[in-house]
Amino acid sequence: MSDSWRQPRRILMVGLGALTVFYLLAPTLVIVPMSFTEARILSFPPEGFTLDWYERMVTDRQWSTGLANSFQVALLTAILATVLGTLAALGLTRGRFLGRTAVNALVLSPLIVPVVVIAIGMFGLFVQWRIAGSLVGLVVAHTALALPFVVVAVATSLRTMDRNLELAAANLGADPRRSFQHITFPIILPGVLTGAIFSFITSWDEVVIAIFMTSARFRTLPVEMWEQVRQAVDPTVAAVSTTLLVVTTVLLVLLLVVRRQAPAQ
DSSP states (O other), X not given: XXXXXXXXXXXXXXXXXXXHHHHHHHHHHTHHHHTTOOSSSOXXXXXXXXXXXXXXHHHSHHHHHHHHHHHHHHHHHHHHHXXXXXXXXXXXXXXXXXXXXXXXXXXXXXXXXXXXXXXXXXXXXXXXXXXXXXXXXXXXXXXXXXXXXXXXXXXXXXXXXXXXXXXXXXXXXXXXXXXXXIIXXXXXXXXXXXXXXXXXXXXXXXXXXXXXXXXXXXXXXXXXXXXXXXXXXXXXXXXXXHHHHHHHHHHHHHHHHHHHHHHHO
């Protein structure tokens, strides 16, 4: 009896899963065809086909500057968060010191604390430091937000690696620096790359902290979208949203490739 119900149950689960995915993705994917409409306002179904709104995104100074700023901030955030997060993961997994649990909870707290609370606190602090509204301030803020992703990814790689490899390298005369360079780092590299990709994505489309940390002279693409939506909605916003979606999707696919290659390596 159980065998006779196995196939229908599997079909039902697949169908429910497909409906759930469609429900979650439909509001996002509907923006894509709207970005190619010939109408002057957002409309669905789209009227005609044109790339004018993508051209405006690239040629208009506000949009192009926001795109460049977002890429710059995301890249710097990914680099800084990856370096600091890898060092923090090494200290938290290999170190033995008083208060390690509290430090670990503090590092991971941005995953739990509401983003708006973090934004308000950072804004008050950065105003005193005189870095609010600058590239440095936004990179530091986004680094704090992205740091937990790197720590979790790298710490997981460190906990699952065979430490006997490091002991063997030490027995063969390798100092800690060479052992990390030739043994530890190549093994945890997939975790490092995973953290770097998540850091880039976190900064790339983040808007709440960016609203507090940017200024009239320095805006990221999500903040520019927020300002444009408050004034008037035209298909350029859909073109920008599609661009953000494509970049994020490509990075997530790259992340899947990295995770698939990790067991083989």
